[in-house]
Amino acid sequence: MLPLVLSYLPAQGGYVPPTIDDAHPPDIIPWMAEYGTGFGKQMVMIVLSIILIWAFFGIAMRKPSLVPGRVQWVAESGYAFVRNGIGRDIIGEKNFRQWVPLLFATFFFVLLNNLFGAIPVLQLPSFSHSGAAYALAIIMYIIWIGVGLRHHGIKYFKLAVVPKGVPSWILPLLVPLEIISNFIVRPLTHSLRLMATMLAGHMIIMLAGSGADYLITQTDSIFNAGLGIMVIIGSVALYFLELLIMVLQAFVFTLLTSLYIQGAIAAND
Amino acid sequence: MINSMMIMAAAEAEEQANPLIPYIWEIVVTSVGFLVLMFIVIKFIVPAMEKSYVERRDAIEGGLERAQAAQAEAAQLKNNYEQLLQEARTEASQIREQARTEAAQIVAEARQNASAEASRISEQASVQIAAERQQAVSALHTEVGTLATSLASKIVGEALNDDARSQRVVDRFLADLEQEQASTTSAGATE
Numbered sequence: 001m002l003p004l005v006l007s008y009l010p011a012q013g014g015y016v017p018p019t020i021d022d023a024h025p026p027d028i029i030p031w032m033a034e035y036g037t038g039f040g041k042q043m044v045m046i047v048l049s050i051i052l053i054w055a056f057f058g059i060a061m062r063k064p065s066l067v068p069g070r071v072q073w074v075a076e077s078g079y080a081f082v083r084n085g086i087g088r089d090i091i092g093e094k095n096f097r098q099w100v101p102l103l104f105a106t107f108f109f110v111l112l113n114n115l116f117g118a119i120p121v122l123q124l125p126s127f128s129h130s131g132a133a134y135a136l137a138i139i140m141y142i143i144w145i146g147v148g149l150r151h152h153g154i155k156y157f158k159l160a161v162v163p164k165g166v167p168s169w170i171l172p173l174l175v176p177l178e179i180i181s182n183f184i185v186r187p188l189t190h191s192l193r194l195m196a197t198m199l200a201g202h203m204i205i206m207l208a209g210s211g212a213d214y215l216i217t218q219t220d221s222i223f224n225a226g227l228g229i230m231v232i233i234g235s236v237a238l239y240f241l242e243l244l245i246m247v248l249q250a251f252v253f254t255l256l257t258s259l260y261i262q263g264a265i266a267a268n269d
Numbered sequence: 270m271i272n273s274m275m276i277m278a279a280a281e282a283e284e285q286a287n288p289l290i291p292y293i294w295e296i297v298v299t300s301v302g303f304l305v306l307m308f309i310v311i312k313f314i315v316p317a318m319e320k321s322y323v324e325r326r327d328a329i330e331g332g333l334e335r336a337q338a339a340q341a342e343a344a345q346l347k348n349n350y351e352q353l354l355q356e357a358r359t360e361a362s363q364i365r366e367q368a369r370t371e372a373a374q375i376v377a378e379a380r381q382n383a384s385a386e387a388s389r390i391s392e393q394a395s396v397q398i399a400a401e402r403q404q405a406v407s408a409l410h411t412e413v414g415t416l417a418t419s420l421a422s423k424i425v426g427e428a429l430n431d432d433a434r435s436q437r438v439v440d441r442f443l444a445d446l447e448q449e450q451a452s453t454t455s456a457g458a459t460e
Contacts, residue, residue, distance in 0.1 A: 020287075020288050040292075040294075040295070042295055043294065043295060043298040046298050046299050046302040047298070047302060049302075049306075050302050050305055050306045050309070053306060053309075053310075053314075054306075054309050054313070054314075057313075057314045057317075057318075058313065058314070061314070061317035061318065061321065064317065064320070064321040064324070066324065066325055066328050068321075072321075075318075076318065076321065076322075079314075079315075079318045080322075083318075100315060101307065101310045101311045101314075101315045102307065104310055104314070104315065105303070105306045105307050105310040106303075109303060109306055126299075128288075129291070129292065129295050130288055130289055130290065130291045131291030131292045131293070131294075131295030131296040131299060132295055132296070132298075132299040134291050134296055135295070135296040135297075135299035135300040135303065136299060136300075136303060138296075138300070139300060139303060139304075192289075195288070199288055
């Protein structure tokens, strides 16, 4: 609907759509700015998310009682969701316990940083910056390869790329594909899936906001102002879609992490 | 490769940033931040959660176990009670049975005693009656003899001194009398 609206605008209107650059606000502290960056909004939010997670779960579990209060119940439900819903169901009863902290931290770290994109003022999903997504995916990449090596030794690389039960003549074709798929494409998709959805959602909200702003305040036509109000109404629906995607992507990222770990543990069967 | 991409990105920086090119410091901050979060989670959050979970499970399972124990105890008490009741019932019926037997025995004994007493009394009575009858018969013998002799003496007017003869007459008379009496008695009995 938006491009349609924009095409109606007078050519001399001078509407400047927001760009990727607008998703990277200027540095707050121009510290080491000569290296291309400083301490930006995104980094503040990463730190903020850690403090918030600590504070919330710390307060919720400060005086745990057998019959939980509302806050404790929410905290425990969230924990149980990751522990049982992702950890135990994917990794399995035998090995999941030691991975609960990692999955728990991953899920709530990603979830909170995604939800920052839906909170006014903050309004920036941290993982729409590729650096954050790469960082997390690299950590998971190192972890699941480490798990494979610990469980199977150096043989793990063979187990990971040579599928069982396929005729040997197809292996020369299949092994390079498996190498590419498991060791190159997997971390990329793991990070880019998160980054791209967050960035796209952020851009859509930004575009809708700036478009509506332009239509209502920068043009004199009542018709355009009406269109701007419709854009705002439409963007509310988009906002809720974004909320859904934010939660979903946090879940997907954690689920994939647990799947990769499970695959590394059970590489030999 | 990343370097060349960054150079390219820097060259294009005036125009538009490539969203795929990361800022190194964001990688650093996110990685360090995540590791700090992991530390916090491992050190504080997960132990608290697991502790609460274990405590709750213990409480619930303990409660269940206590409830089961109480139930088992109740069941045992009920069993005991029922057993006692059963025993009491058996005992009561035994006592009833015994009482009934005793009563029957007492009644039988009393009946036996009574009938023995009755037969003893009737026997005694019949013996006495027989003796009295005998006595009466012998008394009658003498008296009837004397009366008849004196009556006959007076009527005949002669001394019937011959005692032996008179005695014979009397005896014959009595025998006739007895015979007659016996025949009327038997006729009465047959009647």
